[in-house]
Amino acid sequence: MNIKPLADRVLILPAPAEEKTIGGIIIPDTAKEKPLKGEVVAVGNGTKDEEMVLNVGDTVLYGKYAGTELEMDGVKYLIMRQTDVLAVLG
Secondary structure, three states, rough: OOOOOOOOOOEEEEEEOOEEEEEOOOHHHHHHOOOOOEEEEEEOOOOOOOOOOOOOOOOOEEOOOOEEEEEEEEEEEEEEEEHEEEEEOO
16 A cells, blocks of 8 residues: 555545344345544645644544545545544543
């Protein structure tokens, strides 16, 4: 993968959606809740007004509708501004 986010953007690999069944019924992908956490896989350099505080490898929580989805080599990623990240899990 060769994606380098610019400025204050980060590239996140979302955690997989949980597989749930209800009484033997498998819930389709479209009905699964979108994961709200993931791992930072690339970061930009920040801006002159905002330094980059996230690092590659951080596990983060982000807003439900945050970021833009993109797919590379069959893997789905989210790219978003650092300010869309709500917390770093430690």
